[in-house]
Structure formats: C-alpha cells, structure tokens
Amino acid sequence: MAQYSRVSGTVGLITLQNPPVNALCAAVRQGIVEMLKKALSDSKVKSVVICGQNGIFCGGADIKEFGMNMSGPPLVQVIHAIEDANKPMVAAIEGVALGGGLELALGCHYRIAHSKARLGLPEVILGLLPAAGGTQRLPRLIGVPAALDLITTGRHVIAAEALQLGIVDQVTDHKTVDAAVKLAQSVAGKPLDARRISTYPCARPSDLDALFEGEMQKVRQRARGAIAPVACVQAVQAAATLPYTQGIEREKELMVTLFTSGQARALQYLFFSQRAVSKWSTPSGARWDTSKPGPIHKVAVIGLGTMGRGITVALAQTGLSVVAVETQEKQLMGAKKAVSNMLEQGAKRRGVAPTLDKISYSPNIQAIADADLVIEAVFEDMALKKQVFQQLAAVCKPGTFLCTNTSSLDVDQLASQTRSPELVVGMHFFAPAHVMKLLEVVYGPRTSPQAVATAMELGKKMGKVSVAVGNCQGFVGNRMLKLYLEQAFFLLEEGATPELVDRALEEFGFAMGVFRMSDLSGLDVGWKVRKGLMLGETDVSSGQSARIRQGCRYSPLGDLLCEQGRFGQKTGQGWYQYDKPGGRVASSDPWLHSFLESYRAKHGLVARHIDHQEVLERCLYAMINEGFRILEEGIAAGPEDIDVIYVFGYSWPRHRGGPMFYADMVGLAKVLERLEHYQQAHPDVPYLQPCSLLRRLVASGSPPIQRWREVIKKPHSQL
Numbered sequence: 202m203a204q205y206s207r208v209s210g211t212v213g214l215i216t217l218q219n220p221p222v223n224a225l226c227a228a229v230r231q232g233i234v235e236m237l238k239k240a241l242s243d244s245k246v247k248s249v250v251i252c253g254q255n256g257i258f259c260g261g262a263d264i265k266e267f268g269m270n271m272s273g274p275p276l277v278q279v280i281h282a283i284e285d286a287n288k289p290m291v292a293a294i295e296g297v298a299l300g301g302g303l304e305l306a307l308g309c310h311y312r313i314a315h316s317k318a319r320l321g322l323p324e325v326i327l328g329l330l331p332a333a334g335g336t337q338r339l340p341r342l343i344g345v346p347a348a349l350d351l352i353t354t355g356r357h358v359i360a361a362e363a364l365q366l367g368i369v370d371q372v373t374d375h376k377t378v379d380a381a382v383k384l385a386q387s388v389a390g391k392p393l394d395a396r397r398i399s400t401y402p403c404a405r406p407s408d409l410d411a412l413f414e415g416e417m418q419k420v421r422q423r424a425r426g427a428i429a430p431v432a433c434v435q436a437v438q439a440a441a442t443l444p445y446t447q448g449i450e451r452e453k454e455l456m457v458t459l460f461t462s463g464q465a466r467a468l469q470y471l472f473f474s475q476r477a478v479s480k481w482s483t484p485s486g487a488r489w490d491t492s493k494p495g496p497i498h499k500v501a502v503i504g505l506g507t508m509g510r511g512i513t514v515a516l517a518q519t520g521l522s523v524v525a526v527e528t529q530e531k532q533l534m535g536a537k538k539a540v541s542n543m544l545e546q547g548a549k550r551r552g553v554a555p556t557l558d559k560i561s562y563s564p565n566i567q568a569i570a571d572a573d574l575v576i577e578a579v580f581e582d583m584a585l586k587k588q589v590f591q592q593l594a595a596v597c598k599p600g601t602f603l604c605t606n607t608s609s610l611d612v613d614q615l616a617s618q619t620r621s622p623e624l625v626v627g628m629h630f631f632a633p634a635h636v637m638k639l640l641e642v643v644y645g646p647r648t649s650p651q652a653v654a655t656a657m658e659l660g661k662k663m664g665k666v667s668v669a670v671g672n673c674q675g676f677v678g679n680r681m682l683k684l685y686l687e688q689a690f691f692l693l694e695e696g697a698t699p700e701l702v703d704r705a706l707e708e709f710g711f712a713m714g715v716f717r718m719s720d721l722s723g724l725d726v727g728w729k730v731r732k733g734l735m736l737g738e739t740d741v742s743s744g745q746s747a748r749i750r751q752g753c754r755y756s757p758l759g760d761l762l763c764e765q766g767r768f769g770q771k772t773g774q775g776w777y778q779y780d781k782p783g784g785r786v787a788s789s790d791p792w793l794h795s796f797l798e799s800y801r802a803k804h805g806l807v808a809r810h811i812d813h814q815e816v817l818e819r820c821l822y823a824m825i826n827e828g829f830r831i832l833e834e835g836i837a838a839g840p841e842d843i844d845v846i847y848v849f850g851y852s853w854p855r856h857r858g859g860p861m862f863y864a865d866m867v868g869l870a871k872v873l874e875r876l877e878h879y880q881q882a883h884p885d886v887p888y889l890q891p892c893s894l895l896r897r898l899v900a901s902g903s904p905p906i907q908r909w910r911e912v913i914k915k916p917h918s919q920l
C-alpha cells in the first residue's frame with residue numbers, strides 16, 4: 202500500500218499505492234509509517250519524496266472507512282511523524298491532492314506540483330472538516346482569509362493558483378517526481394525548523410473578530426442548515442487564536458461532532474450515490490457495462506426557446522458540432538444572440554475561448570440530415586412533438602438517435618411516430634439547461650440499451666449528473682413533485698398561507714419554498730400541463746365540485762390565480778407580489794390572503810392551525826411515498842437514483858441526502874405511521890395510501906437504505 206525505494210543515490214521515494222485515487226486507508230497509513238521509518242533510518246538517504254502511483258498524488262482519506270471502526274495509525278499522527286522528520290520531506294503532487302491528501306502534503310517540508318494538478322480541502326462537501334491538521338496548518342501557511350475560502354467552500358485550485366497562494370513551492374510542466382527528486386537533493390542537509398508549518402505563527406488580520414463574524418454570517422446564510430461549514434469557520438478561528446496544539450484539539454472536537462452527525466452520513470451517501478447512478482441498469486437487463494454508446498460527432502437541437510438555447514450552449518461547450526434549428530425567423534435571430542452571449546460569458550468565467558464556431562443555425566429542418574443525434578426541444582405539446590418526430594423520422598439518416606427534452610410526456614408515444622423506436626430516448630434537461638447539473642435519461646419499453654448508453658455518455662460529456670429512469674407520467678422528478686405541490690395547495694385550502702409553507706420548507710433547507718419557487722418558474726407552466734391532462738378546467742355541467750377531478754381531491758387554486766393573470770415573477774404577481782413584472786423580491790400580498798379567505802368561505806372550508814411539522818410531513822412524505830412506488834415499479838433502479846435527481850435537479854438540501862435517504866433517517870416505521878394518519882384524515886387523496894413496498898420494508902425490520910434493493914423485488918414492473 203506504500204512502496205519504498207532509493208533513487209538518485211540519496212533520495213528515499215515513498216509511493217502511495219491504492220488505486221484508483223490512492224485514498225489513505227488504514228493499510229496506506231500503516232505503509233507510510235513503515236516506509237518513513239525505513240527512509241529515516243537509511244543513512245544513505247538525505248531527503249525523502251512522497252508521491253502517488255499512476256499519476257495521482259492522493260484523493261484524501263478513504264471515505265469508505267468512515268463510519269467503520271478505525272484501525273491503523275490515525276492520519277493526524279502520520280502527518281506529525283512526517284513533519285517531525287529530520288530529513289527534508291518533499292510532496293510530489295500530480296493529479297490531485299485533496300482532503301487528507303493535501304493535509305499530508307502540508308505536513309511535508311516542501312511541495313512541488315504539476316501544472317495540471319488540482320489541490321483542495323473538500324471535506325466540507327462530505328459534511329466534515331480537514332481534521333488531519335488542515336484547519337490549523339493552512340491558515341498558518343496562506344493566511345486566514347484565503348484558508349477560510351478554501352476550507353468553507355471545498356473548492357479545488359489548480360497548481361498556478363496554489364503557487365500564488367503559497368500552498369506549493371514550485372510548479373512544473375515536466376515529470377513531477379523527477380522534479381521533486383531534484384528539489385529534494387537541493388535541500389538535503391538544510392535546516393528544517395522554518396519549514397514545519399505547525400510551528401508558524403498564524404498571521405492575525407487586525408479586524409479578526411469582525412472577519413470571523415462576517416464569515417460566520419456568510420457561511421450560515423449559504424449553508425441552509427448544514428453544520429460542517431460553520432464548524433470549518435470555528436476550526437480556523439481556533440488556528441487564529443490558539444497555539445497549534447490547542448487548535449488541533451479543537452479541530453478534533455469539532456470533527457467528532459460532525460462525524461457523528463446525520464449530515465455527514467447524508468453527504469457521504471450522496472458522494473457514492475452520484476457515482477453509482479452512472480452504473481445504470483434497466484429492468485430488462487440492459488446495463489452500463491454491457492451497452493456500448495454509439496459514436497456522436499454532430500448533434501442537432503430542434504426548437505430554440507429557453508430550453509433549446511441552454512441545451513445548445515451546453516452541447517457547444519463540449520466541443521461537439523451543433524446544428525440548431527428554429528423555424529420561426531424572429532425566434533431564431535433572438536436565439537443566436539442569446540446563445541452567443543451565454544457562450545461568451547461562460548468562456549470568460551472559465552478562462553477559455555468561446556466555442557461559437559461549433560454551432561450552425563438554420564430555419565430549415567433539412568439541415569439536421571447528417572446529425573448523429575437530435576434533441577427535440579419544442580414547446581411541451583404532444584401533438585406538436587409528434588409532428589416533429591414524424592419529420593425527424595423522414596429527414597434523419599438511418600441510425601440517428603432521436604431524443605426528446607419533454608419533462609413529462611410519454612416518450613413511447615413519440616417513439617411510435619418513427620420507424621426505429623429503439624433509437625428514441627428522453628433527455629430531460631432542467632432549466633437553465635447549461636447550468637443545471639441534472640439530466641434524466643428516459644428509456645421506454647422499446648428503447649435500445651445502446652440508445653440509453655449514448656444519452657448517458659452524452660450527458661456525462663456535457664458535465665451532467667445523468668440518471669437513467671423508466672418512462673411514466675413525469676418520470677421520477679416531476680412525478681414526485683406533483684404530489685409535493687398538491688399537498689402545498691391543500692394546506693392553503695385548510696388554513697395555511699404561502700409564507701407559512703415556504704418558511705417551513707426553507708427552514709428544512711430548501712433554497713426556496715414551494716410557492717416562491719412556483720412564482721419563479723411561472724404558474725402558467727403547470728397550468729398548461731394540467732389543461733393538457735384535462736385537470737385545469739371544471740366540468741360545470743357534471744355538477745361536480747371544482748375541488749374534485751377524476752374522482753379525487755383537487756385544488757384549483759393555481760388555476761384560479763392563472764385565470765387572474767397571476768403567473769408569478771414574470772407578471773409581478775403570483776403567490777406573492779413583486780415591485781414590478783420580472784421583480785425578484787417577494788413580499789406578502791394582502792390580495793392573496795383575502796382571496797384565500799373568500800375561497801375557503803365559498804367552499805365551506807374552515808381554516809385551522811397548521812404547524813411546520815404538518816407542512817413537512819404532508820409535503821415530503823407524500824413525495825417519499827411516491828418514491829417508493831417508483832422503486833416498486835422499477836422506474837428508478839434504486840433509492841440513490843431518486844435522491845440524486847432530487848439533490849441535483851430540485852435543490853433538495855444536500856445535507857439531508859435526498860428524499861429516500863431522509864425517509865431512512867426519519868425511520869420508515871414513522872413515515873408509514875404518519876402516512877396512515879394523513880390517509881385517514883384525507884381519504885379523498887388516494888396517493889397518501891402507503892405504498893406496499895414501504896409496508897414490506899417496515900415488515901422486514903426497516904433495513905438501512907443500502908439494503909433496500911434486497912426487498913425491492915419488481916413483480917409490478919411495467920417495463
């Protein structure tokens with residue numbers, strides 16, 4: 202797990218060996234201690250280089266070991282042994298030095314990095330802090346403000362910035378280990394006292410208290426209830442105010458609190474879930490490792506509204522050739538300008554050249570004849586999309602993959618418009634498509650494994666977290682969201698206000714409550730979908746209440762607001778009021794409150810007191826219950842898929858892991874009991890009936906989420 206050799210006669214070389222990222226598992230830590238002893242006791246060795254195997258220095262502590270009983274020497278002690286060494290220690294950083302990997306390098310007396318190397322302390326993203334001395338050494342090395350930035354955000358820096366900040370001593374474009382050996386030779390025999398970072402005083406800016414107060418405020422605001430960023434600030438504050446040994450004690454104390462928190466578990470689960478979803482499988486047996494993607498050189502986008510523009514930008518940024526088709530001349534002109542602006546801004550931010558020349562625009566669908574893959578992004582209307590698919594079938598060369606960006610329409614119906622339904626797959630992007638990380642890849646019963654593999658591969662190229670899901674109304678994300686929204690509407694009918702519901706959800710950790718989010722995305726979007734499903738119009742002649750549709754409870758509140766022209770931010774009025782159409786700052790709207798009162802009076806509803814707990818249980822458990830149905834039907838392969846969709850597409854608070862992880866944390870028996878309670882209270886809402894999978898899981902003793910798959914048999918699979 203760590204190898205030792207002597208090179209150039211006098212330099213000991215310790216190589217970390219734990220593929221793929223040389224994570225610091227117990228055996229690696231033990232190996233370092235043993236190899237270090239060897240190097241220090243070898244009288245021919247005058248200095249030592251530490252490097253990693255296969256061009257990667259180290260990806261940090263082994264995350265798989267977290268939550269297990271610790272064995273082997275603690276990392277903090279390993280790093281002290283390195284720093285205390287009486288021969289110069291040089292870190293040769295290639296690939297990455299992240300987390301414990303960078304902390305290990307900070308224990309060395311010198312650091313040299315390859316120009317392409319990335320360095321960082323991303324522990325905060327895993328709900329932790331750099332607890333192997335990182336919070337104490339980094340501020341001593343680069344100052345408090347810069348250390349706070351890196352430790353509280355977890356951002357990676359490339360070697361040039363690391364050099365500028367003073368994290369590394371040298372950057373090389375050549376072979377890093379060779380350059381490190383040279384550096385090690387040049388410093389052999391030199392005194393080391395001034396090279397041990399733990400002995401440095403921590404420079405204190407004059408306004409230290411104000412600095413930490415400001416930072417704490419900033420971090421709390423950004424953290425939305427996550428505790429790790431706050432602990433990171435506290436640990437750096439200890440570095441700035443306490444001697445090193447006491448600072449290390451404080452770092453340890455804070456780490457123990459984080460380690461035992463559910464938040465760290467949630468974030469580490471997400472780390473592995475994000476990687477697990479790329480290893481997709483479908484109920485028919487297609488899998489990521491047996492399905493080869495088709496070659497894609499040229500992609501076409503049909504329809505240049507908001508979604509089509511974002512997709513075009515994201516595609517052009519991958520370097521692929523893109524043909525962007527929009528039949529309406531005026532829309533095409535506007536799109537050209539908007540796409541170029543977005544590409545230029547993005548390129549400026551990333552310090553690269555904009556890829557404007559990758560895109561050709563056309564008003565004519567014939568222009569896509571030689572595309573390898575087409576993404577249809579026209580208006581969300583089945584008749585229109587069917588027409589487009591018929592055209593695509595006629596125009597495209599044989600073998601072209603045909604993708605639809607529908608957010609909820611039946612992918613299989615679109616496939617049936619073509620001669621090759623096996624080439625049809627959904628690619629559901631989220632707005633704005635060049636920014637949002639999530640992509641739902643939707644396979645129908647006839648979609649070929651190759652089409653799924655191709656869409657997943659393209660998503661990866663576009664920098665998306667892609668999740669393969671089965672075809673059903675709303676797929677995974679919007680299918681669950683519908684119930685979340687509906688429960689929020691019902692709560693208004695029963696006595697809540699948009700402010701109360703939003704506050705409960707924002708305190709839970711959502712960036713925006715459901716009503717503020719609805720105002721932002723536009724109430725008219727859902728209205729059109731409901732009208733398409735015949736849910737947005739009352740059949741007065743049937744004599745049924747406006748609050749019953751298709752035999753179930755229905756709230757027409759959203760439709761009524763739309764009928765008043767209240768579409769949200771874009772019209773300046775929705776669930777809240779704004780200072781002008783397009784305004785961003787929501788304020789409470791007395792009109793809405795009196796509208797709700799008259800609505801309740803009209804329908805004989807008596808407002809009752811509703812608390813935050815009920816808001817959370819009704820909105821979240823309804824959605825979680827649907828998640829279990831999705832698992833039972835085989836629409837999502839596992840709970841990780843649902844959780845990744847919610848975190849990356851619906852701003853579910855990361856430190857709560859996703860809806861299914863949250864259910865596991867709350868306890869499945871409790872979720873079941875509360876659903877039963879609400880189902881009894883609202884028998885006209887059939888989806889509150891607990892899903893049979895949830896019942897089966899509870900009956901099998903509520904196994905942890907990692908073992909749900911054992912219980913999820915798929916007798917009801919529709920695929």
Ligand SMILES: CC/C=C\C/C=C/C(=O)SCCNC(=O)CCNC(=O)[C@H](O)C(C)(C)COP(=O)(O)OP(=O)(O)OC[C@H]1O[C@@H](n2cnc3c(N)ncnc32)[C@H](O)[C@@H]1OP(=O)(O)O
Nearest residue numbers: 222224260261262263264265299300301323331332333476
């Ligand atoms: C006791 C605590 C004491 C001190 C505190 C120290 C704490 C830490 O160090 S926490 C860990 C901090 N490090 C990180 O957060 C880095 C996490 N990894 C990454 O960001 C990336 O994996 C990478 C940039 C290192 C590589 O990216 P990429 O090339 O895209 O590969 P993958 O992400 O797909 O990863 C490949 C493979 O490696 C597994 N893996 C990555 N890092 C770790 C790790 N630190 N521990 C264990 N396993 C790791 C990852 O899960 C992938 O595995 P699979 O192929 O099985 O999916």
